[in-house]
Amino acid sequence: MSDVFGAIRAACARVADRARDVAIDAQRLDALVLRLAADPAPPPALDPAHHALADPAHTTAYVITLDAINFGSGWFPVLAKRPGLSGYQSIATALKEQFEREGPWDAAALRDLDAGSVARVLGQAAGGTATELMQLFARALNDLGALLARRHAGSFAALVAAARWSAAALVGILCEMPFYRDVAHYAGADVPFYKRAQITAADLHTAFRGEGPGRFDDLDSLTIFADNLVPHVLRREGVLRYTPELAGRIDREELIEAGSAEEVEIRACALHGVERCVAALRRRGLAATAWQLDQWLWNRGQLPEMKAHPRHRTRTVYY
Numbered sequence: 001m002s003d004v005f006g007a008i009r010a011a012c013a014r015v016a017d018r019a020r021d022v023a024i025d026a027q028r029l030d031a032l033v034l035r036l037a038a039d040p041a042p043p044p045a046l047d048p049a050h051h052a053l054a055d056p057a058h059t060t061a062y063v064i065t066l067d068a069i070n071f072g073s074g075w076f077p078v079l080a081k082r083p084g085l086s087g088y089q090s091i092a093t094a095l096k097e098q099f100e101r102e103g104p105w106d107a108a109a110l111r112d113l114d115a116g117s118v119a120r121v122l123g124q125a126a127g128g129t130a131t132e133l134m135q136l137f138a139r140a141l142n143d144l145g146a147l148l149a150r151r152h153a154g155s156f157a158a159l160v161a162a163a164r165w166s167a168a169a170l171v172g173i174l175c176e177m178p179f180y181r182d183v184a185h186y187a188g189a190d191v192p193f194y195k196r197a198q199i200t201a202a203d204l205h206t207a208f209r210g211e212g213p214g215r216f217d218d219l220d221s222l223t224i225f226a227d228n229l230v231p232h233v234l235r236r237e238g239v240l241r242y243t244p245e246l247a248g249r250i251d252r253e254e255l256i257e258a259g260s261a262e263e264v265e266i267r268a269c270a271l272h273g274v275e276r277c278v279a280a281l282r283r284r285g286l287a288a289t290a291w292q293l294d295q296w297l298w299n300r301g302q303l304p305e306m307k308a309h310p311r312h313r314t315r316t317v318y319y
Contacts, residue, residue: 003168004168004171004172004192005168005221007192008194009223011190011191011192011268012267012268012271012272013275014187014189015186015191015265015268015272016265016269019265020261020265021242021245021246021262021265022240022243022262022265022266022269023240023241023269024240024269024272024273024276025238025239025240025241028238029273029276029280032237032239033277033281036277036281037284037286041292041293041295041296042296042299044202044206044295046206046207049093050089050096051063051066051096051207052095052096052099052100056157056208056212056213057104058099058103059207059213060156060157060160060204061156062095063203063207064156064160064204065141066092066203067199068143068144068179069091069095069141070088070091070199071140071179071196071316072133072317073087073313074228074255074258074314074315075132075315077253077313078128078130080125080130090122094121094122094123095121105141105145107145107148108154110142110146110148111142111146111149113141113142114138115131116134118134118141136317139179151173151176157213163216165215165216165217166217167198167201170201170216171194171197171198174196175194175197179196179317179318180196180197182194182195182318184259185264186261186264193271193318195225195226195318195319198222198225201216201219202219202222204216205219220289222289223271223275223291224274224291224297225291226267226268226270226271227319228319229297229301230270230298231266231269231270231311231312232306233297233298233300233306234270234274236306236309240266240270240273250310250312251309251310253310253313255314255315257314258318259316274290274293274297275290278290278293
């Protein structure tokens with residue numbers, strides 16, 4: 001994992017070069033760079049209204065537990081959401097309330113969770129339309145409990161300390177769990193993304209303002225967290241162009257198969273497009289990192305004009 005971020009960038013550049021259904025519009029990308037230069041990304045922050053931010057042990061456990069189930073966007077249309085909140089915010093808030101009521105789950109509790117108990121915590125009906133997602137959440141939390149017990153004496157803090165201030169090392173640690181092994185295949189080659197492993201490092205950094213459990217000396221090497229929202233924003237901005245066939249499927253809200261060529265191209269071209277934005281901003285003498293631009297784009301994705309249009313939906317454990 002020593003050069004994991006370089007491997008992600010190189011693989012996504014290759015996909016962007018070969019892509020058939022997704023393209024990067026250079027003119028619209030240049031226009032986005034001008035906007036980014038005039039309106040820099042704000043400092044990332046975790047909203048305390050939706051996240052459990054308390055003492056270091058509590059916060060570390062919360063961030064790692066939340067990111068263990070920070071996926072399922074393909075099921076969000078059928079997820080029971082809280083009024084005015086997105087799928088992610090609904091899950092984050094329900095987990096925050098669980099932590100405030102009973103404290104963090106320890107390794108043994110995580111290993112014992114089942115789909116029914118996860119559904120109750122997250123406010124989902126037993127046997128409802130999101131049952132498959134609750135089953136996957138339970139497996140993810142079981143895996144986390146097993147990893148904590150097996151390798152880190154049941155301690156969230158020990159898991160983070162084992163990375164020795166390296167986001168790349170944290171990615172390697174988290175990828176011992178199957179649902180973090182976010183590697184696609186395209187044209188006979190592997191295409192790693194490691195979205196949730198990367199965002200765990202970023203969330204810890206943000207929660208602790210770069211101190212203690214949030215210190216990662218290679219943080220600025222992170223890529224974007226390739227999911228379905230950042231590509232959607234880039235599409236609405238005209239930076240990503242889809243073939244009529246792919247655009248029509250997304251606009252009709254058809255599921256895009258996980259690991260399909262189209263899905264890999266969407267994620268990879270979004271990632272490579274942001275890398276080109278970062279390079280252009282740096283040529284202008286501006287400090288820019290991919291993970292900070294991800295925050296800017298994610299915030300854009302919360303705007304009503306962005307939410308008014310369908311984004312691609314894929315049922316996957318990776319985002």
